[in-house]
Amino acid sequence: MRKPFIAGNWKMNKTAVEAADLASKLKESVGDFKDADILICPPYTSLAAAQEAIKDSVIDLGAQNMHWEGQGAFTGEISSVMLKDVGAKFVIIGHSERRKYFSETNEKVNKKIKAAISAGLLPIVCIGETLEQREKGQEKEVIENQLKEGFDSLSEEDLEKITVAYEPVWAIGTGKTATGQQAEQMHSFIRNWVRENFSDQTAEKIRLLYGGSVKPVNIKELISNENIDGALVGGASLKVQNFTEIIKNSV
Numbered sequence: 615m616r617k618p619f620i621a622g623n624w625k626m627n628k629t630a631v632e633a634a635d636l637a638s639k640l641k642e643s644v645g646d647f648k649d650a651d652i653l654i655c656p657p658y659t660s661l662a663a664a665q666e667a668i669k670d671s672v673i674d675l676g677a678q679n680m681h682w683e684g685q686g687a688f689t690g691e692i693s694s695v696m697l698k699d700v701g702a703k704f705v706i707i708g709h710s711e712r713r714k715y716f717s718e719t720n721e722k723v724n725k726k727i728k729a730a731i732s733a734g735l736l737p738i739v740c741i742g743e744t745l746e747q748r749e750k751g752q753e754k755e756v757i758e759n760q761l762k763e764g765f766d767s768l769s770e771e772d773l774e775k776i777t778v779a780y781e782p783v784w785a786i787g788t789g790k791t792a793t794g795q796q797a798e799q800m801h802s803f804i805r806n807w808v809r810e811n812f813s814d815q816t817a818e819k820i821r822l823l824y825g826g827s828v829k830p831v832n833i834k835e836l837i838s839n840e841n842i843d844g845a846l847v848g849g850a851s852l853k854v855q856n857f858t859e860i861i862k863n864s865v
């Protein structure tokens with residue numbers, strides 16, 4: 615049985631003071647709820663403040679991106695080592711906004727996954743097709759390629775540290791959610807890919823999150839599907855009440 619996992623991607627929102635306020639309100643709101651794993655991913659500059667605010671709570675901290683090198687002449691970048699140092703446990707890798715606006719390729723995703731794991735971070739790897747690709751019936755081909763190249767030369771042991779977030783690009787921030795059936799079809803495809811390329815055991819263990827306009831009203835239908843183990847939540851994770859309801863409706 616896989617434990618539900620609800621992760622909030624705050625994107626480029628909240629100053630440090632605002633992040634501390636949101637995180638401490640969330641801490642109060644979820645109390646000691648342990649039936650789902652709960653994660654918040656504030657922007658880099660708010661990680662320390664958020665970490666302080668969620669201390670001694672059931673909420674974990676994650677970052678939204680990282681560079682694959684540990685240190686050096688990479689102006690403007692942040693490394694896995696720095697994220698560990700600030701208290702992050704997870705890191706989102708390959709979000710579609712990074713792929714679209716910052717030229718994140720499957721090859722870079724692969725390097726980042728490897729660097730994250732070797733620094734002791736747990737990657738949440740985002741994959742998903744665009745509307746155009748879905749309309750051409752290419753969604754499975756796109757996902758397969760993202761998995762094949764993104765997970766290139768990873769071991770079984772590496773896979774155990776990874777969570778996959780299936781996020782159809784056409785459903786992110788648009789208010790359009792994939793139906794439970796559409797999402798389940800893709801999740802089952804992803805789990806089977808893991809089964810074929812790694813093992814039964816890894817396929818059964820790996821958590822697959824759905825992302826794309828998840829709200830308190832649609833989480834129940836989504837998570838009632840066999841292969842949907844949780845959600846990566848953008849917009850709704852910025853509202854304490856909505857995010858708390860998503861968490862509580864996920865079990």
Ligand code: PEP
Binds near residue numbers: 623625786789828
């Ligand atoms: C996301 O940022 O990963 C996301 C799914 O956003 P939203 O929930 O706002 O669609």
